[in-house]
Amino acid sequence: MADVLFTNVRIFDGGGEIPFQGEVLVQGNRISRVLKTGYGARSAPLAGAQVIDGAGAFLMPGMVESHTHFSWNDQPSLESIQRMPPEEHILWCAQVARRYLDMGWTSCVGAATAKPRLDVVIRNAINDGTIIGPRYLAASQEITVPGGLGDTTAPHLPQPEFAFGAVVSGAEEMRRCVRMFCKYGVDSLKINLSGESITGMPSEMSQFTEEEIRTCVEEAKAWGKRVAAHARSTWSIKQCVKLGIEVIYHASFADEEALDLLEANKFNHFVAPGLAWLINTCHHASDWGLTPEVTRKMGYHRELEAAIESMRAMRRRGIRILPGGDYGFAWTPHGTNAKDLEYFVKYIGMSTMEALLSATAWGGPMMKVGKELGYIREGCLADILLIDGDPLADITVLQDRARILAVMKDGHFHRAPPVRQARSTRWAA
Amino acid sequence: MTAMRETLFNNVRILDGSGQQPYSGSVRVRGNRIVQVNRSGGSASAGDALVVDAGGATLMPGMTEAHTHFSWNDAATLAGIQTMPLEEHVLWSAKVAHNYLKAGFTSCLGAACAKPRLDVVIRNAIQSGQIPGPRYLAASQEITVPGGLGDEMLPHLPFPEFSFGVVVNGAEDLRRVTRTFLKYGVDSIKLNLSGDNFVPGADAKTTWMTDAEVAACAEEVRMRGKRIIVHARSCASVKQALRHGIRLIYHASFTDTEALDMLEAARDEVFVAPGIGILYALLHEAEPWGVTHAQAVTMGYEEEWAAACESLKAMHRRGVRVLPGGDYGFAFNPHLKNARDLELFVKYLGFTPMEAIRSCTLHGGEVMMQQHQLGLIKEGYLADLLLLDGDPLASLSILRDPKRILAVMKDGVFAKEPPIGRTHAWEMAA
Numbered sequence: 001m002a003d004v005l006f007t008n009v010r011i012f013d014g015g016g017e018i019p020f021q022g023e024v025l026v027q028g029n030r031i032s033r034v035l036k037t038g039y040g041a042r043s044a045p046l047a048g049a050q051v052i053d054g055a056g057a058f059l060m061p062g063m064v065e066s067h068t069h070f071s072w073n074d075q076p077s078l079e080s081i082q083r084m085p086p087e088e089h090i091l092w093c094a095q096v097a098r099r100y101l102d103m104g105w106t107s108c109v110g111a112a113t114a115k116p117r118l119d120v121v122i123r124n125a126i127n128d129g130t131i132i133g134p135r136y137l138a139a140s141q142e143i144t145v146p147g148g149l150g151d152t153t154a155p156h157l158p159q160p161e162f163a164f165g166a167v168v169s170g171a172e173e174m175r176r177c178v179r180m181f182c183k184y185g186v187d188s189l190k191i192n193l194s195g196e197s198i199t200g201m202p203s204e205m206s207q208f209t210e211e212e213i214r215t216c217v218e219e220a221k222a223w224g225k226r227v228a229a230h231a232r233s234t235w236s237i238k239q240c241v242k243l244g245i246e247v248i249y250h251a252s253f254a255d256e257e258a259l260d261l262l263e264a265n266k267f268n269h270f271v272a273p274g275l276a277w278l279i280n281t282c283h284h285a286s287d288w289g290l291t292p293e294v295t296r297k298m299g300y301h302r303e304l305e306a307a308i309e310s311m312r313a314m315r316r317r318g319i320r321i322l323p324g325g326d327y328g329f330a331w332t333p334h335g336t337n338a339k340d341l342e343y344f345v346k347y348i349g350m351s352t353m354e355a356l357l358s359a360t361a362w363g364g365p366m367m368k369v370g371k372e373l374g375y376i377r378e379g380c381l382a383d384i385l386l387i388d389g390d391p392l393a394d395i396t397v398l399q400d401r402a403r404i405l406a407v408m409k410d411g412h413f414h415r416a417p418p419v420r421q422a423r424s425t426r427w428a429a
Numbered sequence: 430m431t432a433m434r435e436t437l438f439n440n441v442r443i444l445d446g447s448g449q450q451p452y453s454g455s456v457r458v459r460g461n462r463i464v465q466v467n468r469s470g471g472s473a474s475a476g477d478a479l480v481v482d483a484g485g486a487t488l489m490p491g492m493t494e495a496h497t498h499f500s501w502n503d504a505a506t507l508a509g510i511q512t513m514p515l516e517e518h519v520l521w522s523a524k525v526a527h528n529y530l531k532a533g534f535t536s537c538l539g540a541a542c543a544k545p546r547l548d549v550v551i552r553n554a555i556q557s558g559q560i561p562g563p564r565y566l567a568a569s570q571e572i573t574v575p576g577g578l579g580d581e582m583l584p585h586l587p588f589p590e591f592s593f594g595v596v597v598n599g600a601e602d603l604r605r606v607t608r609t610f611l612k613y614g615v616d617s618i619k620l621n622l623s624g625d626n627f628v629p630g631a632d633a634k635t636t637w638m639t640d641a642e643v644a645a646c647a648e649e650v651r652m653r654g655k656r657i658i659v660h661a662r663s664c665a666s667v668k669q670a671l672r673h674g675i676r677l678i679y680h681a682s683f684t685d686t687e688a689l690d691m692l693e694a695a696r697d698e699v700f701v702a703p704g705i706g707i708l709y710a711l712l713h714e715a716e717p718w719g720v721t722h723a724q725a726v727t728m729g730y731e732e733e734w735a736a737a738c739e740s741l742k743a744m745h746r747r748g749v750r751v752l753p754g755g756d757y758g759f760a761f762n763p764h765l766k767n768a769r770d771l772e773l774f775v776k777y778l779g780f781t782p783m784e785a786i787r788s789c790t791l792h793g794g795e796v797m798m799q800q801h802q803l804g805l806i807k808e809g810y811l812a813d814l815l816l817l818d819g820d821p822l823a824s825l826s827i828l829r830d831p832k833r834i835l836a837v838m839k840d841g842v843f844a845k846e847p848p849i850g851r852t853h854a855w856e857m858a859a
Binding site: 085086088124125130131 | 514515517520521523524546547550553554559560
């Protein structure tokens with residue numbers, strides 16, 4: 001693998017400082033040198049490195065998506081996820097994984113998979129080079145109760161294959177289910193603690209007994225796995241803190257007590273609100289029959305307001321809020337995930353700097369690699385984006401594939417920067 | 430409407446696949462078709478085309494593999510194919526499909542897949558552009574009888590998922606299985622008519638299916654306009670296939686005068702793809718995987734090799750089309766060595782190098798059921814092309830050397846791009 005030297009770039013190093021002019025040298029899969037050149041420092045001559053003249057482009061760490069569902073298939077309903085046969089489904093996941101990397105997400109945290117092994121297989125295939133995709137943590141299916149979010153079986157079609165979730169009832173069924181996913185090799189267990197209004201059980205309702213949840217956490221810890229929860233309701237957020245569920249998805253209805261609990265334990269938890277789902281279901285799903293009148297009746301507008309309030313309060317209290325928003329539905333298609341950063345600025349009141357840090361500095365610990373990821377610093381893993389424009393001035397440039405000039409993961413260009421072409425002749429031999 | 434993409438290959442030595450000697454010239458591709466073939470020493474005018482100055486490299490039609498198993502996973506045993514779970518198996522097949530294309534096989538004819546829908550799904554994904562791969566005809570699993578090749582169930586584990594073949598018994602069972610695969614959308618139904626020396630108790634000279642079973646399958650397949658392909662090593666199975674009007678015969682190792690006469694009588698319609706590669710590999714190259722030469726001889730491979738060489742030489746003499754494609758996908762006969770079949774044809778079956786080339790170009794288009802538009806470098810034909818560093822007529826082995834395959838084009842699009850002559854290593858972003 002040839003070394004790569006980025007010259008003439010504006011470096012956003014992930015530490016929250018103002019970007020500086022400089023050079024970045026990548027050797028193997030690591031960043032080996034970061035040099036400020038704005039003060040007249042000259043770069044040392046290098047033999048054998050591929051030199052990328054960035055022409056002033058913005059160089060930043062690859063982004064981390066905290067709530068990824070490769071197996072959601074851009075369809076308008078939960079039921080249609082399960083209509084896809086497993087063979088097509090795994091190819092779909094491979095295609096989507098690549099799309100995330102294309103769009104600058106060099107790491108993704110699986111938030112649930114639609115069939116038992118999809119996530120694990122995709123993670124392994126990325127790691128062994130069979131397919132191309134981001135660094136990935138593989139999730140289980142959503143573990144839920146009969147009638148809860150994820151139980152898409154019909155009364156006359158009760159076969160479990162119809163559900164994208166794994167439906168359990170009782171602590172011992174929970175234990176068996178967790179053990180099965182651990183056997184398959186997941187990195188995290190996903191448990192649905194609250195309802196989801198579109199399924200009929202409102203988001204403010206909670207499901208599972210504390211005993212069932214405790215069994216899930218206990219068994220996951222015994223295997224050294226992480227637990228992540230779908231937790232929209234107040235009770236479910238508190239359960240996460242009480243029982244030590246590290247990743248809290250949504251957290252829309254956080255009351256004062258919940259906020260206090262979260263603040264007191266703020267470095268034990270990550271919150272990924274998934275605002276994209278709420279915003280787009282409320283305002284951009286009419287083409288699929290979900291007009292604002294319909295979604296208002298479902299309760300999504302009230303939830304969106306509550307979620308914005310909760311996130312503003314969490315931001316003030318310094319709780320880690322990460323992007324990743326249930327992309328993979330018809331009105332939140334895969335690849336548009338960087339909208340989350342725009343939403344953070346627009347709805348939660350983050351600065352563009354805070355929004356960028358939520359996708360980089362928080363990303364390393366979210367990926368369980370601490371500070372090895374998410375920074376442009378010597379010794380860090382070389383996950384690097386080259387951006388045409390300044391995301392600190394306009395956060396939406398990260399949504400535009402054409403503005404993402406290059407994507408490097410683990411020292412390899414997934415998308416190399418464009419070569420200026422004088423003519424279109426190719427010379428063979 | 431935007432102008433169609435054009436590519437102009439200048440300064441190429443054209444080996445057109447028909448059997449005529451190569452000549453210098455240029456070839457223009459527009460969209461997915463070859464639109465102009467110039468026979469001259471000069472360069473054609475480029476216009477807006479991407480120009481490939483080939484510096485005298487050989488341009489030939491993309492090759493066709495007539496007996497492909499994307500889902501064989503380079504394991505050493507038949508049981509080893511089935512221990513791969515479904516999800517991994519799909520990704521494996523996708524990877525292999527891409528590798529075949531990059532290796533110069535722009536068309537492949539599925540000869541059986543290991544789980545019911547693998548071939549169909551891969552074909553569809555290639556066609557929709559989701560994954561890169563050759564033109565592909567999707568096969569069923571191997572349909573076999575209890576104890577035959579493909580039945581990998583153990584007596585105490587009688588679960589069908591353990592078998593890469595589908596085990597049937599009786600004409601009506603075969604009819605139901607055939608209909609199920611046709612429902613899934615296969616192009617071909619694969620029947621295992623004979624045994625195989627790899628299977629204890631069902632050697633290559635044995636014949637397993639009843640005429641009633643074969644007839645039931647043939648009736649269903651014909652009704653829906655699809656094709657039957659058969660594993661037929663024994664003499665009786667070759668004759669059985671021909672009796673039932675089956676036109677693509679794999680192996681055909683053992684023949685007698687009657688079988689050869691029947692083949693010759695049907696030579697305008699029938700294809701034989703012997704899969705010679707795996708016989709050679711088992712005899713000479715399988716020792717690291719536990720099959721010594723002595724064992725291979727005991728298993729019957731020496732006898733079969735000798736019989737197959739005699740049979741295939743006779744077929745070739747009588748004008749029967751014998752095609753490459755050799756059961757690649759085992760540890761001892763791994764994927765991507767496939768072009769070696771052409772060398773074996775020359776060395777052991779009495780082919781000239783030109784005849785070997787034609788067996789994977791002109792005849793390849795025919796076996797893909799696209800004669801008159803696939804398999805030749807000719808105006809109006811589909812643009813499936815290989816650019817080679819060297820002359821395959823002088824050395825067929827360059828066809829299995831990735832470094833000598835400079836470029837692969839399928840349907841007018843480069844699957845492997847010709848290298849760019851670089852003057853320096855600087856890249857400019859933005």
